[in-house]
Amino acid sequence: MNFNIRGENIEVTSAILEYVEKKVSKLDRHLIKKHDTSAHVNLRINPDKTSKIEVTIVQPQLVLRAEETNLDLYAAIDLILDKLERQIRKNKTKVNRKFRDRVGYCATFTTDMEENEKEDQLEIVRVKQFDLKPMDSEEAILQMDLIGHSFYVFTDAYSNQTNVVYKRKDGRYGLIEAK
Structure with missing residues (x-):
């Protein structure tokens, strides 16, 4: 994974750099290996002394992005990892569902997987139409x-x-x- 780590109102020390790379690299196992993956990380200290981290991971046909604000920079990094892992799980579930539907694949799933799919289902509850002026x-x-x-x-x-x-x-x- 190629990293681009920037800091705003903060000096990105080697300790912060290593921590970010170590944590974000854990996501690499879930991503497509044959493509170059780039991770853009922006660290910022806000005027109210909170730390904000924004991470964007780019692969062909997949962009993951999350942001987190916390009083502790390291806690924000840990929390953002959870958000990105949820996005990856949601995307994989969606891709697998499309593949199953296309192939006509039928299998028995555990209760946990069925609950995750129900949680990840996207449902349109309202449709609006209007003229674009x-x-x-x-x-x-x-x-x-x-x-x-x-x-x-x-x-x-x-x-x-x-x-x-x-x-x-x-x-x-x-x-x-x-x-």
């Missing part, structure tokens, strides 16, 4: 705030592409542009 991103943000949502889908008036604006946890806004 051409507008710029600033108008889309205003529309999003008016309806009280955390995101808003719109057609960009200049590029005619479908885009999404969203409200970030820090209170600012983000824009997702379609390629």
Whole structure:
């Protein structure tokens, strides 16, 4: 696994570097071996003295991302590992389910596996349809705030592409542009 570890408002010491690499490398056994895997880790000390860690692991057709905030940097690293392992399990369950459905494979599962699958099932509970009005991103943000949502889908008036604006946890806004 190739690591890219950065620090903001913190010096990334060799002890921190070794700890992060040791912990995140444990995920390597769950990932596809024939592809290069890169792990981007961002460590930050916030003004309130909490530690925030963001980890993004990139493989072909799979991107895992998690973030965690804690008073203790090492605890945040441990907690983020749990989140990433859950994402990997969820992805593997989904892939296995698709494979079983395609092949017509039928097997008996233990109670634990059945409970995990029920927990990991994705269910659409509501469908909405609406017309996409051409507008710029600033108008889309205003529309999003008016309806009280955390995101808003719109057609960009200049590029005619479908885009999404969203409200970030820090209170600012983000824009997702379609390629």
